[in-house]
Every structure is written in structure tokens, then in C-alpha cells.
Amino acid sequence: MRVVILKNAEQISCRAADVFGQLIQARPAAVLGLATGGTPLGTYRELIRRYRAGEISFSQVTTFNLDEYVGLPRDHSQSYHTFMHENLFSQADFDTDNCHLPDGSCVDPAQAGVDYEQKIAAAGGIDLQLLGIGTDGHIAFNEPGSSLASRTRLKALTEQTRSDNARFFESIDEVPRLAITMGIGSILDTQRIVLLANGAGKADAVQALVEGPVTAQVPASALQLHPHVTILLDEAAATKLSRIDYYRHVETLQRQLETKKVSDTFL
Numbered sequence: 001m002r003v004v005i006l007k008n009a010e011q012i013s014c015r016a017a018d019v020f021g022q023l024i025q026a027r028p029a030a031v032l033g034l035a036t037g038g039t040p041l042g043t044y045r046e047l048i049r050r051y052r053a054g055e056i057s058f059s060q061v062t063t064f065n066l067d068e069y070v071g072l073p074r075d076h077s078q079s080y081h082t083f084m085h086e087n088l089f090s091q092a093d094f095d096t097d098n099c100h101l102p103d104g105s106c107v108d109p110a111q112a113g114v115d116y117e118q119k120i121a122a123a124g125g126i127d128l129q130l131l132g133i134g135t136d137g138h139i140a141f142n143e144p145g146s147s148l149a150s151r152t153r154l155k156a157l158t159e160q161t162r163s164d165n166a167r168f169f170e171s172i173d174e175v176p177r178l179a180i181t182m183g184i185g186s187i188l189d190t191q192r193i194v195l196l197a198n199g200a201g202k203a204d205a206v207q208a209l210v211e212g213p214v215t216a217q218v219p220a221s222a223l224q225l226h227p228h229v230t231i232l233l234d235e236a237a238a239t240k241l242s243r244i245d246y247y248r249h250v251e252t253l254q255r256q257l258e259t260k261k262v263s264d265t266f267l
């Protein structure tokens, strides 16, 4: 697990956009796993900027989003379909036929989960998965207690998640109680993961993710089992980590290795 502590959300967005850029340059028809919430917005803005500057094209990519509320029509202002179309897909050259989200308005959510898993498998699996983290340590909508082997399925939201997300709705009563979400097992099957977290409100969850035990009570801690995870943090989100100096040291070394300029200090 690579823990990268950056100055602010802007630097996180640029670094995440770099990872997407490198992948798409190497593999124009990459399969991207995308996330919603406030945290990835800066990354999406940076990707759109790079697209407008002619530096990147999404025309051949396929995307799968992590989750969708159940009970909101697709065109509801707070559905994740609307979020993705407004904040990313409509602003660059995505082929929206290849942009997938779970179907939260379906009549059979259990079947919708199975269908979604099949679609991901048919696309060859996800090359790069973007993640945020909930204040209770959830990833996607895998709330505490989710099986670490779970697949895409229906999930009940906790009151904490509903209250965290109430800021996007007129009142908490309007926040859905159910969602269809990729499971922790589905997320662990992706080739590479980049998780973003900024702000002091995420510090406890980040500490539990990086340094706590692997437990279903902190779904994000399952990422410790994945071989290729990068955690991009701002300083506020990193404050509760006990090994900050070591993470910074390793990151400096890693950057030098990547640019093939390892200084004598490390040898």
C-alpha cells in the first residue's frame, strides 16, 4: 500500500489525474472504475481540463461506477447517473454507451447486481478503480459489516452515511435508504486502486484503513489485501497516522526510483 501525503486537494486531484493519464496513454481502451461524492470532483475537473487541452481522450474507454441509490429515478438531480453525466461524461469525449452504473430504478435489485458483475467481467475487468472513503470507513456503499468477499448487491445505508450525504438533498428524509453497490470482493478484483481522502473529517477512517486491523467493521481496511493500492491524502486527512515520517520517506524513494534518480542517501 503506497501512502502519499500531499499538501492539498488540488495536488491530490493532479496526482490522481496523472495515474489515469498514464493508463489511458498506455491503453486507450482502458476500463475505468469511477466514484461519486465530493472528493473525486477535483480529479474529474482536472481530467476535463486535460481533455480540453488535447492531452487526453476518453473516446475508447469503458467506465463502471461503484454504486447508485435505489429509488431515485435516473434523471433525479441527486442520482449518481446525473452526477456522472454532469460532472464528467458530458464534458469530455466519453462514449456514453460505454459508461455504466448500477440500475437503481430496476424492479429486481438482486438481478441488477448479478447483471452488473457480468458486464464488468465481459469488459475484461476494471484496470483502475478510483475510490473515496466514508467517515465510517465505507468504500462505495459497503457499510461496516459488509462481507469482505461481497459482490454487487443491494445494501442498506447507515444513518451516518445518510446524514453525511444529506448535504446534497433538501433534507435527510429525502436521502435514499438503499443502494446497489459493487462489493468489497468486486473492488478487490480490480487491477489497481487509487483512493482519495482529504480533510480532517476523514482522518479517523484513513488511520483505520491504513494502520488498523483488516475487519468488516472498517470495509476500507480490506484494501490492505490488494497488491496495488495508492492512497492519496492531504495533510489534514493524514494527521492520525502514526508512521507519517516513514510514508514520506518511502514516497521520496519511490519517486526517485520512478525517475531513476536514486540518491546516495537511500543506498
Ligand SMILES: N[C@@H]1[C@@H](O)[C@H](O)[C@@H](COP(=O)(O)O)O[C@@H]1O
Binding pocket: 035, 036, 037, 038, 039, 040, 066, 067, 131, 132, 133, 134, 135, 139, 140, 141, 161, 165
Ligand atoms: N457512495 C459514496 C462513496 O463512494 C464516497 O466515497 C463517500 C464519501 O463521499 P465524499 O467524497 O463526498 O466525502 O460518499 C458516498 O457514500
